[in-house]
Amino acid sequence: MGKVALVGKITHVPSMYLSELDGPRKGTRQDAIDGHKEIARRCKALGVDTIVVFDTHWLVNANYHLNCAPHWSGTYTSNELPHFISNMGYAIPGNPELGQLLAKVANEHGVETLAHHATTLGPEYGTLVPMRYMNADQHFKAVSVSALCTSHYLNDSARLGWAMRKAVEEHYDGTVAFLASGSLSHRFAQNGLAPEFAFKIWSPFLEHLDQEVIRMWKAGEWKAFCEMLPEYASKGHGEGFMHDTAMMLGVLGWSEYTGQADVVTPYFGASGTGQMNVLFPVLPVSGAAIPPAVASRADGYTSVATRL
Numbered sequence: 001m002g003k004v005a006l007v008g009k010i011t012h013v014p015s016m017y018l019s020e021l022d023g024p025r026k027g028t029r030q031d032a033i034d035g036h037k038e039i040a041r042r043c044k045a046l047g048v049d050t051i052v053v054f055d056t057h058w059l060v061n062a063n064y065h066l067n068c069a070p071h072w073s074g075t076y077t078s079n080e081l082p083h084f085i086s087n088m089g090y091a092i093p094g095n096p097e098l099g100q101l102l103a104k105v106a107n108e109h110g111v112e113t114l115a116h117h118a119t120t121l122g123p124e125y126g127t128l129v130p131m132r133y134m135n136a137d138q139h140f141k142a143v144s145v146s147a148l149c150t151s152h153y154l155n156d157s158a159r160l161g162w163a164m165r166k167a168v169e170e171h172y173d174g175t176v177a178f179l180a181s182g183s184l185s186h187r188f189a190q191n192g193l194a195p196e197f198a199f200k201i202w203s204p205f206l207e208h209l210d211q212e213v214i215r216m217w218k219a220g221e222w223k224a225f226c227e228m229l230p231e232y233a234s235k236g237h238g239e240g241f242m243h244d245t246a247m248m249l250g251v252l253g254w255s256e257y258t259g260q261a262d263v264v265t266p267y268f269g270a271s272g273t274g275q276m277n278v279l280f281p282v283l284p285v286s287g288a289a290i291p292p293a294v295a296s297r298a299d300g301y302t303s304v305a306t307r308l
Contacts, residue, residue, distance in 0.1 A: 001170060002170075002176065003168070003175045004168050005177060006042060006043055006178075007178050007280045008278060009182070009277075010036065010179050012127075012129040013270040014081050016033055016036075016129055031265055032265050038277075039179075049141060051134065051142050053123075053126065054179065054247045055124050055145060055147050056148050056181060056183075058144060059146070059150065061150050064112065064157075065116060065145070067094075068102075071094055072092045073091040076088045092135060095141035095143050098174070099117060099143045102164045105170075109166075110296040111159050111293055111295075111296065113160065123144045127142065149243040153294040154241075155293075156294050157243040159293055161247035161252075164247075179248075180245055182238075182240050182245065183273045183274055184213060184273075185206040185207075185210050187202040187203065187237040199268070206237070209235070214278075222257045229245065229249075252285070253283070254290050255289045256286065263278050264278060264279055
């Protein structure tokens with residue numbers, strides 16, 4: 001019925017907002033902002049009605065969660081970097097129907113997921129920053145997915161992404177984009193050195209690691225990348241333990257995927273971390289490579305619904 005039209009891995013660095021403001025950082029992240037605007041342009045051209053964001057700033061300690069309130073609006077200041085994002089206004093239409101559908105199908109695939117549509121919970125800046133530049137005209141609806149997962153399996157995150165693709169393709173009357181909002185390597189500069197590393201990667205090792213990953217993405221070496229993802233997430237200080245990347249790859253088909261990366265904003269350093277905007281063509285896949293559910297098969301497992 002529905003269509004997954006666009007999938008990507010995107011930056012959400014707070015210096016993008018700082019780049020708007022008068023001062024020494026003004027204009028310094030225009031390339032990243034322009035990348036977001038280009039992704040929005042492509043989404044509109046493809047008829048996308050909703051953008052689903054895998055948000056590595058939404059920390060959860062149990063289960064997977066979707067924020068699918070009908071609408072979000074307010075003023076946001078980052079608790080992590082209040083000197084970068086302070087008093088930033090936002091207004092974003094939500095999609096409660098899609099959010100609840102995504103959660104339903106994820107649960108049917110053995111990945112316990114809760115959709116929150118009647119909630120006062122606001123989105124985190126992994127969603128707010130991209131929506132600021134992709135959705136200033138509120139053209140798109142949005143659903144935010146928790147992707148800073150502290151006690152979760154990467155295989156379950158991949159299966160979650162696949163389940164969401166199936167939900168759209170088999171049950172949704174519309175067109176959806178999925179965006180993994182998170183960095184490549186994510187080792188922040190040590191305290192006191194942040195200004196020195198404002199436009200640099202923390203270490204040569206991490207930069208080389210990221211560059212090799214980008215080469216693999218451009219070459220379509222997905223089987224090898226999926227095998228190395230757990231170690232890359234650990235040794236590369238992956239943002240959100242790279243659950244956003246696992247979810248994204250689940251949407252694409254995991255190690256069965258054969259597409260090649262389309263770089264929108266080239267790799268750049270930000271406060272020691274490695275960032276870029278990159279898209280991946282959505283190709284037909286069977287889903288045969290999607291990992292089985294893990295958490296729901298654990299000894300002693302019971303559904304959260306029986307415990308609340």
